Amino acid sequence: xxxxxxxxxxxxxxxxxxxxxxxxxxxxxxxxxxxxxxxxxxxxxxxxxxxxxxxxxxxxxxxxxxxxxxxxxxxxxxxxxxxxxxxxxxxxxxxxxxxxxxxxxxxxxxxxxxxxxxxxxxxxxxxxxxxxxxxxxxxxxxxxxxxxxxxxxxxxxxxxxxxxxxxxxxxxxxxxxxxxxxxxxxxxxxxxxxxxxxxxxxxxxxxxxxxxxxxxxxxxxxxxxxxxxxxxxxxxxxxxxxxxxxxxxxxxxxxxxxxxxxxxxxxxxxxxxxxxxxxxxxxxxxxxxxxxxxxxxxxxxxxxxxxxxxxxxxxxxxxxxxxxxxxxxxxxxxxxxxxxxxxxxxxxxxxxxxxxxxxxxxxxxxxxxxxxxxxxxxxxxxxxxxxxxxxxxxxxxxxxxxxxxxxxxxxxxxxxxxxxxxxxxxxxxxxxxxxxxxxxxxxxxxxxxxxxxxxxxxxxxxxxxxxxxxxxxxxxxxxxxxxxxxxxxxxxxxxxxxxxxxxxxxxxxxxxxxxxxxxxxxxxxxxxxxxxxxxxxxxxxxxxxxxxxxxxxxxxxxxxxxxxxxxxxxxxxxxxxxxxxxxxxxxxxxxxxxxxxxxxxxxxxxxxxxxxxxxxxxxxxxxxxxxxxxxxxxxxxxxxxxxxxxxxxxxxxxxxxxxxxxxxxxxxxxxxxxxxxxxxxxxxxxxxxxxxxxxxxxxxxxxxxxxxxxxxxxxxxxxxxxxxxxxxxxxxxxxxxxxxxxxxxxxxxxxxxxxxxxxxxxxxxxxxxxxxxxxxxxxxxxxxxxxxxxxxxxxxxxxxxxxxxxxxxxxxxxxxxxxxxxxxxxxxxxxxxxxxxxxxxxxxxxxxxxxxxxxxxxxxxxxxxxxxxxxxxxxxxxxxxxxxxxxxxxxxxxxxxxxxxxxxxxxxxxxxxxxxxxxxxxxxxxxxxxxxxxxxxxxxxxxxxxxxxxxxxxxxxxxxxx
Ligand code: G6P
Ligand code: BGC
Ligand code: BGC
Numbered sequence: 022x023x024x025x026x027x028x029x030x031x032x033x034x035x036x037x038x039x040x041x042x043x044x045x046x047x048x049x050x051x052x053x054x055x056x057x058x059x060x061x062x063x064x065x066x067x068x069x070x071x072x073x074x075x076x077x078x079x080x081x082x083x084x085x086x087x088x089x090x091x092x093x094x095x096x097x098x099x100x101x102x103x104x105x106x107x108x109x110x111x112x113x114x115x116x117x118x119x120x121x122x123x124x125x126x127x128x129x130x131x132x133x134x135x136x137x138x139x140x141x142x143x144x145x146x147x148x149x150x151x152x153x154x155x156x157x158x159x160x161x162x163x164x165x166x167x168x169x170x171x172x173x174x175x176x177x178x179x180x181x182x183x184x185x186x187x188x189x190x191x192x193x194x195x196x197x198x199x200x201x202x203x204x205x206x207x208x209x210x211x212x213x214x215x216x217x218x219x220x221x222x223x224x225x226x227x228x229x230x231x232x233x234x235x236x237x238x239x240x241x242x243x244x245x246x247x248x249x250x251x252x253x254x255x256x257x258x259x260x261x262x263x264x265x266x267x268x269x270x271x272x273x274x275x276x277x278x279x280x281x282x283x284x285x286x287x288x289x290x291x292x293x294x295x296x297x298x299x300x301x302x303x304x305x306x307x308x309x310x311x312x313x314x315x316x317x318x319x320x321x322x323x324x325x326x327x328x329x330x331x332x333x334x335x336x337x338x339x340x341x342x343x344x345x346x347x348x349x350x351x352x353x354x355x356x357x358x359x360x361x362x363x364x365x366x367x368x369x370x371x372x373x374x375x376x377x378x379x380x381x382x383x384x385x386x387x388x389x390x391x392x393x394x395x396x397x398x399x400x401x402x403x404x405x406x407x408x409x410x411x412x413x414x415x416x417x418x419x420x421x422x423x424x425x426x427x428x429x430x431x432x433x434x435x436x437x438x439x440x441x442x443x444x445x446x447x448x449x450x451x452x453x454x455x456x457x458x459x460x461x462x463x464x465x466x467x468x469x470x471x472x473x474x475x476x477x478x479x480x481x482x483x484x485x486x487x488x489x490x491x492x493x494x495x496x497x498x499x500x501x502x503x504x505x506x507x508x509x510x511x512x513x514x515x516x517x518x519x520x521x522x523x524x525x526x527x528x529x530x531x532x533x534x535x536x537x538x539x540x541x542x543x544x545x546x547x548x549x550x551x552x553x554x555x556x557x558x559x560x561x562x563x564x565x566x567x568x569x570x571x572x573x574x575x576x577x578x579x580x581x582x583x584x585x586x587x588x589x590x591x592x593x594x595x596x597x598x599x600x601x602x603x604x605x606x607x608x609x610x611x612x613x614x615x616x617x618x619x620x621x622x623x624x625x626x627x628x629x630x631x632x633x634x635x636x637x638x639x640x641x642x643x644x645x646x647x648x649x650x651x652x653x654x655x656x657x658x659x660x661x662x663x664x665x666x667x668x669x670x671x672x673x674x675x676x677x678x679x680x681x682x683x684x685x686x687x688x689x690x691x692x693x694x695x696x697x698x699x700x701x702x703x704x705x706x707x708x709x710x711x712x713x714x715x716x717x718x719x720x721x722x723x724x725x726x727x728x729x730x731x732x733x734x735x736x737x738x739x740x741x742x743x744x745x746x747x748x749x750x751x752x753x754x755x756x757x758x759x760x761x762x763x764x765x766x767x768x769x770x771x772x773x774x775x776x777x778x779x780x781x782x783x784x785x786x787x788x789x790x791x792x793x794x795x796x797x798x799x800x801x802x803x804x805x806x807x808x809x810x811x812x813x814x815x816x817x818x819x820x821x822x823x824x825x826x827x828x829x830x831x832x833x834x835x836x837x838x839x840x841x842x843x844x845x846x847x848x849x850x851x852x853x854x855x856x857x858x859x860x861x862x863x864x865x866x867x868x869x870x871x872x873x874x875x876x877x878x879x880x881x882x883x884x885x886x887x888x889x890x891x892x893x894x895x896x897x898x899x900x901x902x903x904x905x906x907x908x909x910x911x912x913x914x915x916x917x918x919x920x921x922x923x924x925x926x927x928x929x930x931x932x933x934x935x936x937x938x939x940x941x942x943x944x945x946x947x948x949x950x951x952x953x954x955x956x957x958x959x960x961x962x963x964x965x966x967x968x969x970x971x972x973x974x975x976x977x978x979x980x981x982x983x
Contacts, residue, residue: 089391093443096382099348100450104506106346107461111507113342114465118332124319131337136318137284137310138236139329139529140879147531148172152211152221152274153180153523154262156203157228158282159488160246160305160373161187163203165210166520168527180523183210193359196253200265208271221274224530226522227258228282228306230333236533239279245335245364246306246373278533280526281331283310286486286518289525295482297516299466300525303459303496304487305373305409306335306364311466314473315879326879334462335367343369346458350381357404366462370455372409372489378451380407383444392440398433406432409488416448417494455489456496460503467504467511479511484525486518536880539832543884546827549789550891554947556787557902561948563783564906568773574760578781578806579773583762584725584751585677586770586970589732589739594972599652599662599715600964601644603628604669604687604723605745606813606929608644610651612662613968619733621961624651630688634800637694641706649713661714663975665967668699669723669747671774677974680720686776686805687747687814718971722772723927724751726963729970731925735957738923740907741770741966742956744900744937745928747805748812749776752907755914775903776808784810787899791822798845807903811896813850813930821848823888833881841874848873853889854934896930897937901944908945908952920952925966927959 114132121130153166162184169178185206191199211221229248231239241254253261259279266274280288287300287310298312313330315323337343343365354377355361355368368374384401386392393401400406411432415425422441429436429444436444463483471479489496501515518525552560564579571581594615602609602623611623626647632640652658670689672680675698682694694702700720707715721729728741728751739753751772757765778784784806795818796802796809809815825842827833834842841847856866867882875881904924912920931937938956945954959966 092389092391097450100454102346102454102457110342110461111465113339114337114462115468118469122317131339133333135331136321137329137331138233139284147528149531151527151530152223153526155226158304165207166523167214168523170527170531180520192248196250199250200261204265204269208269211272222534223274223276224526225276225279226282226285226526227279236278249359277537278530280529282522283308284329285522285525286484288528289518289522290484290516297482297484299483301483301485302487303489306367306371308335309466317473335364337366350378353381370459376407376409376412379412379448382447393434400432412448413492415445453499456499457503460500464504464507467508482514482516484516484518486522542830542832547891550895552898557898560902561906564903572758578778582772583759584770584772585674586725590969594976597662598968598971599664600967602667602964609964610647611964612655613965615972634690637691640691641702645706645710661716663716663718663971665971666720667723667726667963667967668720677719690800718974721967721970723963724749725770726966727925727927727959729966730959730961731957735923738925740924742924742926743928744931746814747776748808776805778807780806791819794822795819811900816892817848817850819892820888834876853893856886856889858935897940898944901941905945905948908949908954912952923955923957925957925959
């Protein structure tokens with residue numbers, strides 16, 4: 022295509038207006054331009070004599086032909102731009118683009134580089150009927166379109182559209198007036214269409230610089246192009262349109278997406294050999310967008326994929342680059358514009374200004390007697406009277422002198438043949454410069470693309486739109502010729518946009534509608550996980566009730582098991598103790614030396630699943646093997662140290678060293694253990710292993726061990742909390758409240774076994790289908806319901822089930838179910854902690870998920886993150902409601918207004934998840950405002966606690982013996 026263009030120019034030589042050396046020479050004089058003052062006196066309002074006097078024709082003293090041609094030469098010379106100047110502009114614009122991409126704030130970049138939330142060019146699968154409202158692309162008019170996307174490649178349905186002229190007072194009036202006008206036009210258009218009034222999806226093409234924070238959220242930065250409505254800058258224009266449509270009340274229209282006209286132009290590009298990755302608009306204003314590497318857009322913490330960036334080059338104003346090419350006419354035009362000092366680059370290219378530039382030059386030459394015998398007309402002296410259409414026609418070689426004559430006559434002028442020829446030269450000078458400047462800017466964008474794609478030769482298609490491109494006879498050819506000169510290593514094809522981007526806006530709307538539908542489905546799916554205050558308070562109350570019943574020995578999902586631990590350590594404990602810690606992620610054997618402080622030596626041993634789910638004998642023999650191995654390594658063989666056994670499963674304790682296993686949890690299922698005294702099982706295993714002496718003194722639950730371990734440092738620590746593989750809590754209860762244990766004074770530590778809370782169905786209102794799937798797939802269906810909504814063994818599975826559900830709805834992974842995602846336990850709970858960590862950019866989230874072989878889009882990553890957040894938040898809040906119930910119980914037990922209590926906490930989920938602990942604390946503050954609850958993370962695990970319980974037991978036994 023490019024080659025053919027050169028053919029038409031009939032030479033491989035450069036267009037005459039670009040013969041560098043000649044023009045450079047011409048412009049070596051500093052600034053190169055004939056001194057501005059030479060023109061100022063005759064350009065623009067201050068140069069204008071007022072009223073009649075201005076319109077008078079000079080009787081005598083018209084310039085001699087030689088002077089006038091020098092005058093004309095001087096004038097047109099100003100619009101000549103050298104290759105060096107164009108390259109300077111190209112380089113400077115590229116510099117500003119990269120500065121803005123890096124997010125560098127000072128010096129303020131000359132262009133804005135605004136991300137548009139359009140992350141991919143059309144797939145061609147988009148389908149549906151969409152309403153498109155275009156505001157701002159074509160100046161004083163807005164357009165409404167009805168676009169049908171068939172989703173079938175090459176099958177196009179012609180959009181239906183209607184244009185509405187926007188009254189000047191609306192363009193300069195109150196913002197509400199403008200949006201009400203737009204809403205009225207929408208209704209008027211839709212009234213004429215055979216469409217239902219309900220559920221219409223609208224794409225809003227809003228062609229002004231905006232900060233987008235989403236596909237349907239966009240804040241206007243500043244008006245351009247003859248618009249200056251009040252009360253809109255700094256506002257979300259989608260909301261303003263929604264409000265206006267609401268006020269209009271005729272149609273139920275959902276504004277799904279807002280896009281810049283350049284994006285619509287790019288997205289509307291017919292699918293061809295090359296994807297259109299640049300959208301260029303030159304209409305009343307000018308701008309370009311292109312697909313940038315997301316990793317290079319600092320404001321987006323993304324590293325993969327591309328994002329469409331609206332460059333907003335209209336505001337490009339680097340004095341070093343633009344200064345030399347700005348003419349006095351440009352300064353006058355800017356000075357008299359609605360936004361002086363702004364959009365300087367646009368004012369040299371945009372269709373709203375080309376006519377005005379031509380008018381200023383014609384007025385100047387007329388005043389100098391060079392044109393129209395020095396007789397200006399009122400129209401020639403009135404701003405905005407020469408339109409783009411005039412310039413385009415007058416330049417159109419096919420229009421011919423007669424047409425130019427007619428146009429000038431319409432402007433009240435009496436042109437002579439020489440005038441017609443000179444007017445055409447003026448039009449050509451102004452528009453040629455515009456096309457060259459536009460090309461220099463486009464070449465900067467192409468260089469940027471080439472650079473970010475690391476390609477030697479960039480092959481790219483540029484979609485072009487806007488009436489300057491469509492109607493000006495030479496604009497595009499000069500543009501393409503100059504781009505080839507400035508970016509020779511880029512092979513560019515230019516694709517005129519078929520309908521000004523309406524289809525492109527519909528494409529983006531289709532994508533946005535799909536994403537919005539996905540978001541709705543995601544919200545519907547996650548809504549049951551978003552617990553409100555009342556629901557959490559209800560859980561707290563239900564737990565209190567279950568606690569009371571359990572303490573009274575009545576049927577309750579909370580067994581409230583007495584632990585025979587009556588006191589927290591008082592610091593007088595001494596001695597060496599062995600401790601076992603079974604039931605968490607790791608099985609540990611510890612040597613705990615208690616002097617004035619506590620020293621711990623421990624070793625982690627694994628419990629293979631085959632052992633955890635084998636026979637009880639096998640399990641306890643394995644435990645004793647580990648103890649013996651540890652003793653040998655620690656040189657303790659043959660010593661019979663008192664041993665404390667942290668056994669993190671529900672046990673009905675009959676004494677400190679007697680615990681009947683009620684049922685296994687957390688994936689353990691060793692046979693012949695439930696209903697047995699696990700201390701006996703351990704002792705039998707010790708016996709089976711001759712020559713081993715062990716004195717099992719105490720069996721404690723890991724919650725108790727954790728409370729004791731933290732209680733050693735902080736005597737106010739009267740609650741133990743585990744949120745790890747499983748979850749549970751214990752606390753110091755008034756003995757008088759514990760049925761079945763004699764004594765009315767003093768305290769008893771109660772192991773609540775809150776993991777089983779809700780096994781009586783009391784949590785069914787909160788339980789979701791995903792919880793049910795996890796429960797059914799577990800080895801203990803119907804059991805440990807509270808645990809299965811909170812703890813580490815299950816959260817990953819809940820997330821996996823939600824992801825499967827969302828994939829089946831087509832919301833995630835383009836609906837592709839992957840084998841990996843159907844694999845049980847493939848989504849580890851630790852992934853939640855990693856994915857939700859604030860320090861992890863989305864890119865790292867993507868990496869985790871890609872390791873799972875999931876085909877991700879950036880939207881998928883965000884959605885997976887939200888699923889993880891919803892699941893972990895619910896878990897933390899439920900846990901917080903439990904702790905609030907316990908703290909309130911203690912406060913009421915003691916009849917206190919305010920209670921200060923500490924909670925000893927352990928467990929991988931609580932410790933490693935970035936937000937879990939703070940969410941628990943926040944929920945406790947909300948539900949137990951009269952309790953000042955301090956959470957102490959246990960450093961040494963509950964093994965130390967078990968040793969301390971053993972030490973207390975030994976001390977008490979000692980004191981009773983003496
Ligand atoms: C620590 C304690 C164990 C407890 C575990 C729970 O390791 O020492 O007694 O069972 O935490 O957390 P986890 O995440 O390992 O299940
Ligand atoms: C606006 C751009 C728009 C361009 C073309 C400029 O004035 O700032 O957002 O894309 O005109 O319509
Ligand atoms: C057990 C509890 C234990 C908790 C934390 C639960 O599954 O039933 O006894 O405290 O996990 O490890």
